[in-house]
Amino acid sequence: MNTTQVKPFSKDILHLENIEAVCDRIAEKLRKDVGQTLQRRGGVVGISGGIDSSVCLALSVKAFGPEKVTGIMLPEQDSSGDSKSLALKLAAKFGVETLEENITGALEGFGCYRRRDEAIARVVPDFDPAVDKSKIEIKQDISKNIPAIFSITVIKPDGEVISKLLPAKEYLQIVAATNFKQRTRMSMLYYHAERLHYAVIGTPNKHEVEQGFFVKYGDGGADVMPIGHLYKTQVYQLARHLGVPQEIIDRTPTTDTYTAEQTQEDFFYQLPFAEMDLIWYGWENQYHAGEVGEVMGRTAQEVENIYKSFERKKKTTEYLRMRPIF
Amino acid sequence: MITAVDTKNKVKEYIIKNTLANVSQIEDDTLIFETGLLDSMGLLFLIEFLKEEFGVETHDEELVVENFESINSIVAFLESKR
Structure with missing residues (x-):
């Protein structure tokens, strides 16, 4: 078939040829955006042990130097156990100071867990949040041309899986409740950014920004988004070039939001x-x-x-x- | 007894009311997703409406575009569930 564009479509079409120059350009822009446009003297990055935040931290170090970057870990009771060890490994690799702010108490104050669990229990009456795991996911095939509808999946301690389509009211309540997590993290990042006269470095990549896989005024609340224009495979390319620890590169991207293990592909992207x-x-x-x-x-x-x-x-x-x- | 015509009118009325669409924009075979009348939340609310109004539950495997892409498809889906 003849191409409809100047460059024929191929599996290598997104490969960044001169990765060093790409990183330099992003770091230079970050330095200018933060130092001149925003008039701040460094950056705080929320680090989760995921690939996007790791690359943002590495780029921030390249832009400002390690002494002007603070990595902030923001775990809560549902966070994956290895997030902290990976975040610490990352910070050590780049010589960055870290802080840990456990936001579980703040989330309890907002009623995040209670509101979420009430909605789940209305759909799955024998849901027991003390022992069951839960997540929401899209089960339809993206190539079948129907808008995405979410299901709730509850996993019992004996491995039994209960999955049901989520009614609108419960879906909206679960999402609204869990969004407290990203918004609380954003508040904490701004606390530290303001305390240090730094900027908040946002970590969404191109897909998250353009497909809307972020929480408004949550992880979408930041001063600058250095990888907001990069495809996920390009973020991985940068990670390898910048020296992000291999365990982080090898880790499957998750939402780290629900108690059951949940990949970003299951939750949102469908591919x-x-x-x-x-x-x-x-x-x-x-x-x-x-x-x-x-x-x-x-x-x-x-x-x-x-x-x-x-x-x-x-x-x-x-x-x-x-x-x-x- | 509810006829297919009654069902169609109720579905059409629901879609017009909930999308704030102009009546003249919606024909029985208008593709409601392709034309942007309904998105995923719109589909979710539609499924609830079908349950409340007609007592019809939609299951995972029935979530295919052929059952929901137009007023005619929705009516055919409802009829198949009677």
Whole structure:
């Protein structure tokens, strides 16, 4: 099939050729944005042991120097156990000071866990938050051209899995309650940023920003987002180049929000990152679905349906990227 | 007894009311997702409406575009569940 663009679509199309120059450019821009535009003297980064925050911390160190970067760990009772050890390893590697702020108490004050668990129990009556694990996920196939609907999955201690479609009221309450986590983290990051006269370095990548996989005024609340223009596979490329610890690179990205283990793919994206990056690139650069499908081993119709899903997600989440209207 | 015509009118009325759409925009075969009338939250609310109004529960495996893409498809889905 003939290409519809100047550059033929290929699996290497997103590969960054001169990674050193890319990192230098981002660091230079970060230095200028924080130092001149925002008039701050360094940066705080919330570090979770995930790939995005790790790359942001490494870029911040490159931009400001390690003495002007503070890594802040913000665990709560549902956080994964290895988040802290990975975050500490990262900070040690880049020579950055860390602080730990456990936000469980603040979340209890907001009623985060209680409100979430009440909503889950209305759908799964024998849900016991003391021993059961839970998560919400999208089960539909992204290539089938229907808007995403969330299900609740409860995992009992004996391994029994109960999964039900979430009614609107319960879905909205669960999301609203768990969003306290990201918003509390944002408040704590700003506390430290203001205390130090630093900027808050936001960690969302291009997919999170454009598909709306962030919480408004939560992890979407930051002063600067140095990887907001990078595809996930490019973030991994930067991680390898910048020397992010291998355990962090090898770790499957999770939401670290629900008690049951939950990958970002299950929760939101419905596609593996490598595939999503390429098809998203094809979509935003108007590559013909047939050409993309040929490279990705999918039919043109499937790619067309994934394009429509991207379009829907972008449109549905426009509200998250909007500033207050006045 | 509720006829297919009654069902169609109720579904149509629901969609018009809840999308604030102009009546003339919505035909029985208008593709409600493709045209952006409903998004994922819209679909979720629609599923609730079908349960409350017609007592029809939607299961995981029935969440396919063929059952919800237009007023005609929704009515056919409801009829198949009677």
